[in-house]
Amino acid sequence: MPLAGQVVGNGVRLVRPVGRGSHSLVYFAVARDGQPCAVKIFPAHLGGYADREYAHAHDLLHPRLVRVIDRATVEEQPALISTLARGEVMFRRYTQRPAVQHERRAFLLTMAHLLDALGYLHGRGVVHRDIKPENIMVEEDGSAKLVDFDLSGPAFETFDAPMRMGTAAFQSPEAARGEPLGPESDLYGVGVLLGWGIHGFLADTDEPHPHTLDPLQPLYLSLIRADREARPNDAALVRQELLRLAGLPY
Structure with a gap:
C-alpha cells in the first residue's frame, strides 16, 4: 500500500x-x-x-x-x-557528453567532491564498495554528494565465503573475484567514471584504450589498472593529481 x-x-x-x-x-x-x-x-x-x-x-x-x-x-x-542529497544522479546530470568537453569545470568539481568523500571514508577505515553514477548526486554547478552505504564496511573485511560486491560496470577486478576490498577498489570505480567523463562512454577495460590528448588520460589509466597493487590507493593524492593535470587550484 x-x-x-x-x-x-x-x-x-x-x-x-x-x-x-x-x-x-x-x-x-x-x-x-x-x-x-x-x-x-x-x-x-x-x-x-x-x-x-x-x-x-x-x-x-x-x-x-x-x-x-x-x-x-x-x-x-x-x-x-x-x-537529503540535492541534484540528480551523475549520468542524468551530465547529458552532454563527453562531460569534460561540454562542462569540464563542473565535471571536475564532481570528481573532486567524490574524492573528498572517499578520502574521509577511507581515513575512517571504511570503503564504500559501490561507486557508481546512481550513488553520486550532482547539483547544477557540479557539487556532489556520495550516498547509499548499505554495501559499505571496514577496509579489507573478510567473509565466510567470497563476496562479489558492487555493480559490474564499475567493479574492480578484485571485487569481481570476491576478494576483500580496500581504498584502491573504490578508486577503480572513480577511474571508470573519469574515463566516462573523458570519452563520453564506458570503455571496455579489456579492450585497447580510446585515444585522447586530454591531460587527464594518464590518471584515468592509472586508476583502472587490473593489478590492485599498482593502482593508486590514496583519494586525497588522486584529487591533487586530478586538479594539477586539469590546471585548477587545489
Whole structure:
C-alpha cells in the first residue's frame, strides 16, 4: 500500500518515492521542523542491510556525504532517515557528453567532491564498495554528494565465503573475484567514471584504450589498472593529481 503521508521516527512525514538504493526504496520526506530529508525503506527480510548501513554510517560527518540520522520502522519494515542529497544522479546530470568537453569545470568539481568523500571514508577505515553514477548526486554547478552505504564496511573485511560486491560496470577486478576490498577498489570505480567523463562512454577495460590528448588520460589509466597493487590507493593524492593535470587550484 502507498506509504506517502505516513509519519515515521521523530515526526518525519513521507512525501513521495524518489528512487531506489541497492536494497531499498527511497522517499523524499519532511522532518518536524520542515527540513527536507530522505527515508530509505528496506524489505523486512533485508533488515540486516539497514542495521549494517546504520552501524557503519551513522557517525560519518562530512559535507560530501549524506548523513544517516536515525533508524526507524515503516509498517514493520526497517528504515533509515538521512539528510537529503540535492541534484540528480551523475549520468542524468551530465547529458552532454563527453562531460569534460561540454562542462569540464563542473565535471571536475564532481570528481573532486567524490574524492573528498572517499578520502574521509577511507581515513575512517571504511570503503564504500559501490561507486557508481546512481550513488553520486550532482547539483547544477557540479557539487556532489556520495550516498547509499548499505554495501559499505571496514577496509579489507573478510567473509565466510567470497563476496562479489558492487555493480559490474564499475567493479574492480578484485571485487569481481570476491576478494576483500580496500581504498584502491573504490578508486577503480572513480577511474571508470573519469574515463566516462573523458570519452563520453564506458570503455571496455579489456579492450585497447580510446585515444585522447586530454591531460587527464594518464590518471584515468592509472586508476583502472587490473593489478590492485599498482593502482593508486590514496583519494586525497588522486584529487591533487586530478586538479594539477586539469590546471585548477587545489
